[in-house]
Amino acid sequence: MRVPFVKMHGLGNDFVVLDARGERLPTMTPSTAAALANRRTGIGCDQVILLEPSEAADFRMRIFNSDGGEVEACGNASRAVALLHGAEALVETAGGTIRVQPANGGARVDMGVPRFGWEDIPLAYAMDTLTMPVGWEALESPSAVNVGNPHVVFFVEDCDALPLEALGPRIERDPLFPERVNVNVATVESRRRIRLRVWERGAGLTRACGTGACATAVAAMRRRLVEREVEVQLPGGVLTIAWGEDGRITMAGPAAEAYRGSFEWDDFA
Numbered sequence: 001m002r003v004p005f006v007k008m009h010g011l012g013n014d015f016v017v018l019d020a021r022g023e024r025l026p027t028m029t030p031s032t033a034a035a036l037a038n039r040r041t042g043i044g045c046d047q048v049i050l051l052e053p054s055e056a057a058d059f060r061m062r063i064f065n066s067d068g069g070e071v072e073a074c075g076n077a078s079r080a081v082a083l084l085h086g087a088e089a090l091v092e093t094a095g096g097t098i099r100v101q102p103a104n105g106g107a108r109v110d111m112g113v114p115r116f117g118w119e120d121i122p123l124a125y126a127m128d129t130l131t132m133p134v135g136w137e138a139l140e141s142p143s144a145v146n147v148g149n150p151h152v153v154f155f156v157e158d159c160d161a162l163p164l165e166a167l168g169p170r171i172e173r174d175p176l177f178p179e180r181v182n183v184n185v186a187t188v189e190s191r192r193r194i195r196l197r198v199w200e201r202g203a204g205l206t207r208a209c210g211t212g213a214c215a216t217a218v219a220a221m222r223r224r225l226v227e228r229e230v231e232v233q234l235p236g237g238v239l240t241i242a243w244g245e246d247g248r249i250t251m252a253g254p255a256a257e258a259y260r261g262s263f264e265w266d267d268f269a
């Protein structure tokens with residue numbers, strides 16, 4: 001079966017988007033997703049995004065990391081999908097329902113309400129999630145936030161001076177995180193600006209992580225380090241994150257279509 005796709009990205013965090021809202025596609029398996037995402041033998045991307053019909057919203061967005069694992073949320077893909085859809089929409093994800101709205105060359109996304117309970121992250125046992133009594137070499141005393149998916153956030157002097165490619169996978173797979181975790185290292189530059197690098201669960205170092213920017217901004221706000229609206233500078237560019245009085249997170253930033261193509265499903269099944 002020949003399947004069309006749209007290659008998209010949000011600040012360099014890139015996606016292969018498959019649209020099954022009209023025509024059903026064969027069942028997506030972790031191995032098919034990983035094969036499509038493979039940058040040497042497949043199309044290549046950080047996440048495979050599958051759009052499907054939804055009973056609860058305008059449509060459903062399923063997210064597969066490049067390791068094939070299906071996960072609950074993807075901020076940058078939410079903006080890319082808003083651009084592709086071309087109108088405001090309620091989108092069902094495994095991490096909850098979000099609202100997306102195309103906005104001048106990108107999109108605004110209502111990411112919902114963050115959660116902070118140790119069972120909500122989830123952690124393997126009870127602990128304070130604002131300043132956790134744990135550490136991995138130079139990275140210590142992080143915060144944990146669930147923004148549909150699990151994040152741990154470390155605040156450091158210079159996030160660019162750390163071997164995140166070495167520490168990231170160790171923390172991602174630590175038994176403290178039963179569903180693994182996205183690892184954020186952040187430097188607060190002012191009350192309105194944070195610099196951030198992310199080792200993503202199931203995808204590794206990426207140019208940007210939308211949910212990571214949301215989790216990091218909220219953790220910094222909880223620590224009274226920044227205002228309730230901040231700019232987050234990722235390697236791929238800047239996102240604006242606001243945490244409203246209603247408890248909901250809004251993320252705004254660019255998204256783009258790179259090219260369209262098609263592939264033979266059986267070549268990746």
Ligand SMILES: N[C@H](CCC[C@H](N)C(=O)O)C(=O)O
Nearest residue numbers: 074075076149200201210211
């Ligand atoms: N690696 C993440 C999913 C993609 C998140 C990131 N690409 C974003 O833009 O939010 C996870 O396993 O939860």
